[in-house]
Amino acid sequence: MFKFVVLNGFTFIFLVIFTKFGDGEYLNMTTFNGKNCDNDEYTYEFGMRLREAFIKLCSINNNDVFLGRWHNNDTNNFLLSLIYDNLGVVSVPFVNYHFIYPDYEYHKNNNLFEFVKKIQELNKFKLIISNNNNKKLSIIFKSNYYLEIPPSSWFAMGHYPDIYNFISNILNNYPDAFIILAAGMGSKILIANLASNYPKASFIDIGSGFDILATKKDTRDWHQEHKCKKEDNYTLYEHQINYFKELLLEDF
Numbered sequence: 001m002f003k004f005v006v007l008n009g010f011t012f013i014f015l016v017i018f019t020k021f022g023d024g025e026y027l028n029m030t031t032f033n034g035k036n037c038d039n040d041e042y043t044y045e046f047g048m049r050l051r052e053a054f055i056k057l058c059s060i061n062n063n064d065v066f067l068g069r070w071h072n073n074d075t076n077n078f079l080l081s082l083i084y085d086n087l088g089v090v091s092v093p094f095v096n097y098h099f100i101y102p103d104y105e106y107h108k109n110n111n112l113f114e115f116v117k118k119i120q121e122l123n124k125f126k127l128i129i130s131n132n133n134n135k136k137l138s139i140i141f142k143s144n145y146y147l148e149i150p151p152s153s154w155f156a157m158g159h160y161p162d163i164y165n166f167i168s169n170i171l172n173n174y175p176d177a178f179i180i181l182a183a184g185m186g187s188k189i190l191i192a193n194l195a196s197n198y199p200k201a202s203f204i205d206i207g208s209g210f211d212i213l214a215t216k217k218d219t220r221d222w223h224q225e226h227k228c229k230k231e232d233n234y235t236l237y238e239h240q241i242n243y244f245k246e247l248l249l250e251d252f
Helices: 023-030 043-057 073-087 109-119 160-173 187-197 213-214 221-225 237-243
Strands: 003-007 008-013 017-021 064-069 094-096 126-130 145-148 178-182 202-205
Touching: 008 202, 017 043, 017 187, 023 043, 023 073, 043 064, 043 187, 043 202, 126 187, 145 160, 160 187, 178 187, 187 202, 213 237
Parallel strands: 017 064, 017 202, 064 094, 126 145, 126 178, 178 202
Antiparallel strands: 003 008
């Protein structure tokens, strides 16, 4: 297989799936009530479909799947119990939750820079899925097509079938497409089901990782927990634009 890029000690290959299960997914799968920080509404159906997605992702060839591990044991123990109860195994392809994320460590090497560069250079059909606030992701990753979705609760509002069918039509024409999602918790369900039906495609769930670069806005409260000086806060737009500047247009 074609080697893609080494990131955080892992080699991304051409066929790859990465998505994350964090505190929002955990609460949705266990309480079925409330909203996450992006106003994604929790529902019973949503929670059960997330459970199914996690189990399905763990049943795919582990060499091709990477699942972001959340920071507390409650979430991870619950996910492990789902696998043990349904598949009889406890081996999960977990990686760091910030596997692909410009957090406080990314600036120490050029791994994330190379990751974005390789996607830009990839000679495959590239699809970005995000809300209108993140439309610049299409420029950052040099995608062929940008699919705009509602800013929140699109699964709870019943948009999943239309979005799934739209992506399926693209994959019928471009079965080895490279799909990047910044589409909330519903991304996990999309990825699990699409990957099962289109095994030649690649799916990368970047979540909120590039929100700051694309919007100049910090969408995550946990960044504020690091009470460092501005010049040392590498989650700031100024630092990120400088880190990626060679990959961006002058008027970005």
